[in-house]
Amino acid sequence: MDVTILLLVGLIVLVVILPPILFVHIFLYVQKKLGKRSAPRRAILYLGSIPVWLASLVMIVILRFPVKMDMIPLMKREMAAPAQREAIPRFPWPPPAASSFMTIPLMDFLDRDQPSLDEANRLLRSAFESAGYFELSYYAVPDGFALVSRVERIEPDGRPMAPPHRWEQGGAELSSFSLVGYVRSLFLAPPGYYRLIVFLLTPHPFAQSTRTVSREMAESWLRYGANALPEEISREPYSERFICTALIYEFEKYDTRRDAILRQPGRLSAMAHIEKSEIWRNLQ
């Protein structure tokens, strides 16, 4: 048996078992010096001190090394792929069912004859940023990547709401005052509309999974994605065999309900979303 393991086991025994035993003996010694010692009390002391000491150890460990709940999925991801810590996280594959989707003829918008994935990424990123989407995350998909935007609040026709309401989750119903809008808000229950856009670049055709995604999960995609595309992905050539797919996740939230619900199918087409968000205009 390895000496290191023996020492480790011995150390665990010392730390876990020895202190309560020592405590009992010291307690009994002091009691003997002060008064009579009764036999049943020794057994109770042993039975009581060991669990108390173990509970104290657990509390010390928890308080010293707190685990935040939102780190757990990140930890699980790291534990699942320890050899790929240098790579970006993987997007759920096949992707969860979206409200609407469409393919984007990205090749038509690229200037170079033999572009790389990096150029495709720059084009998409530029189109996003010109439309006001500055918070983006990257995920790996089979032989490609996914670019995820932040969940935004939109008008019923698909236009992004004016800032700061655009990025609020559950803000005031009236972003700008109009009498008609006010009367509608007063007597009707207009829901809040939210949208998340994902661009997937991969040469592999796919079918969306039957899984649905909650708004909270969609919001977490932005938090847990990579901030940039790794070089080993970006230097790959981008060709006609690649398919650029826009997945639109559309949510509705009524203020009488706690959670937003994913609309399937969406109220608007994917093209309407891409146009109203001004991404289509920025791609051309």
Added chain:
Amino acid sequence: MTQLTLPMATCKRRLAALWFAGAGILFFILLIQTIFGRYGERASDAWSWFLPTIMPTLSLVIGVMVMEAIGRKGRSVAVDPFLFRLTFGISAAYMLAVLSIFLLQPFSNVPPFELMNQANFWLGPFQGLVAAAMGAFFVKSPEKKTLPG
């Protein structure tokens, strides 16, 4: 010097008019909201919040007025105008406070039911003040009996 006073009956009528007009407006706003599904499946929660804010005082007002209408007409009692104005003002402010919860909610970040729950913190004591003030006018006082001889 003559002290100005107001007849009790006049004060009661004016207070009753304020309460019934205000309660009527609130009632119809909530009714229209319920009909158009403003509160969805939780319409009963909205009514459960609203009715206790007005019904106790309304019941008191209408009850006393009905009793007086069918009972003997006693001597007219004079009321200090300050007390009447104070009661009227408190009642009007209370109505306005309840109305503001409905009218201002579209501008608020707080969902409607959460706003109603929060409003209970300040409407409760406010309603107590209103009840105490209204009690001066709508609680039937015992008639003084004159001894024979």
